[in-house]
Amino acid sequence: MFDGNWNPIEMFKNNEMDTILRGHYWNYNKNKSYKEGQTTIGFIRIKSNENLWLLFHIGKITKDLNIQNGVGYEYETLTEYEKYFGRIIVRFKNKSQNMVRKAESVIDDCEIAQILPDIFDNDLFPGYDKVNITWSELSRVITKDTWKTALRNQKGVYLITDTTNGKMYVGSAYGDDMILNRWKSYLKNGNGGNKELKELEFKYIKDNFRYSILDIFKSTTDEKIIIERENWWKETLLSRKFGYNAN
Known part of the structure; x- marks a missing residue:
């Protein structure tokens, strides 16, 4: 069970x-x-x-x-x-x-x-406020149509949590394909180009990281608004002081 x-x-x-x-x-x-x-x-x-x-x-x-x-x-x-x-x-x-x-x-x-007509698969997108998945789950659902559609159509602020020590990383997505593109970068090497996350082994990230969404914005939202919100979350969650945010 x-x-x-x-x-x-x-x-x-x-x-x-x-x-x-x-x-x-x-x-x-x-x-x-x-x-x-x-x-x-x-x-x-x-x-x-x-x-x-x-x-x-x-x-x-x-x-x-x-x-x-x-x-x-x-x-x-x-x-x-x-x-x-x-x-x-x-x-x-x-x-x-x-x-x-x-x-x-x-x-x-x-x-x-x-x-069922085919092998069991319940990976429908649950809603932005209900996303809380492991790295392995992310690697699987990122190929599902409902997830791809949802993640590429919203700009947003997201959270990565290290389940071994509680450290957090706050990031934002507002470029092409928005959250979808940003999260795909974490599947390639685990760190997405982030300074503090580069210090960790890829296997460690695969075994211990979870991904969730803090805020979403329409695709037309000015990126300055998203960056301001990203900074607000960094201050609120103290992810610069105790987490993986370097700036």
Whole structure:
């Protein structure tokens, strides 16, 4: 479901299936998850406040490795069901902390809510005031039509936050393609040409930075107004004194 920074639905959209399957076939300290010969069906909760789950895998246990607190099994994917992976959404209200359940105990409470025409993708632009994404999420959504349209049509002031130490960087965008173009520059090298961010390794930025939008302006807004607002945010958030803004 979710464990700290480990969010399976985001990992699914990023095609990080190896990590998800490791979790699916993990053995915990006290009880084994499966037995040889059993069929396993894997679901990911789509949102923490909803009872909707996405099918991501169906497999069969071929060998018990007798490993505790680690990946405990060898398995084979049941390929005849692969066409449904990432497409079937099940409605199920979970009432237990145990995430490994026998089908007979929950099957009557499961309902197929939807069979998607294609692989699950909910990357619609959420609104300027709701943007708060990681670097990896930014690298994915920047190619989506709704995001490209929204970001290239607004000038604005944005915020970059380092989640390890709370340091912030305030920037503005008002040139060609506006916010879209500015954020694309962060995907190339992580720093977008900014002095303080150049001191950081690209991998560090990928692992720890989040991107959000503080203010938006019409494309006709004079850039002096945007720069003034950018400076106001720098003063308010103290990003020059405690953050990554050099000026």
